[in-house]
Every structure is written in C-alpha cells, then in structure tokens.
Amino acid sequence: MSEPTGLNAKMAEVRALTDAKGFSSSQERIWEMLALIHTEVSEATDAYKKGEGMEKVGEELIDAIIRILHLLSALELDADQLFEDKMDVNWKRPHKYGTARGG
Numbered sequence: 001m002s003e004p005t006g007l008n009a010k011m012a013e014v015r016a017l018t019d020a021k022g023f024s025s026s027q028e029r030i031w032e033m034l035a036l037i038h039t040e041v042s043e044a045t046d047a048y049k050k051g052e053g054m055e056k057v058g059e060e061l062i063d064a065i066i067r068i069l070h071l072l073s074a075l076e077l078d079a080d081q082l083f084e085d086k087m088d089v090n091w092k093r094p095h096k097y098g099t100a101r102g103g
C-alpha cells in the first residue's frame with residue numbers, strides 16, 4: 001500500500017499527533033469533536049472582530065482544519081476522495097450555486 005498524500009497525509013499526521021498527545025479518537029467523541037471544530041471557527045471570528053492580525057485569524061482557521069482532519073480520521077474516511085468528489089459536484093453547480101443572497 002502506498003503512502004498517503006494530500007489531505008490523507010495531513011490527516012495521518014494529525015492522527016499521529018493526537019494519538020501521541022493522548023487525545024481519544026473514539027467515535028463516541030463525535031459530538032464533542034464537532035463542537036470543538038465550531039470553537040475554532042468562533043476563535044477565528046473573535047480574532048477578526050477584535051482586529052487581531054490575519055496571522056492570528058489564519059492560525060485559528062488552521063486549528064479548525066486540524067480538528068476536521070482529526071474527526072475525518074476518527075470516522076475512517078478518505079479525505080482526498082471526499083474532497084475530489086465534492087469539488088466535482090461544486091464545479092457543476094450554477095453561478096453562486098443558484099442562491100439569491102449570501103454566498
């Protein structure tokens with residue numbers, strides 16, 4: 001079996017870190033892990049709101065990505081395949097995905 005690349009490689013790296021640091025990856029933690037993803041997005045929002053530098057906003061967004069990769073690992077999903085499949089779907093959607101507002 002070949003070494004993972006792309007998102008799956010990052011997912012494996014995150015999983016190695018969380019395992020080494022003693023964080024559980026049990027699927028019993030899914031609710032908690034989903035909530036923790038939200039906290040990182042909230043931290044990014046708060047940093048932006050307070051006028052902190054974009055580096056700090058970016059750091060919090062990377063925290064969110066790390067937590068998402070950890071959850072994807074706990075769910076034993078193929079992050080690269082999911083990404084490619086979803087991007088294929090999104091490229092086929094209409095301009096602004098057919099929404100009237102937001103984006």
Ligand SMILES: [Mg+2]
Pocket residue numbers: 040043059060063
């Ligand atoms: Mg954070």
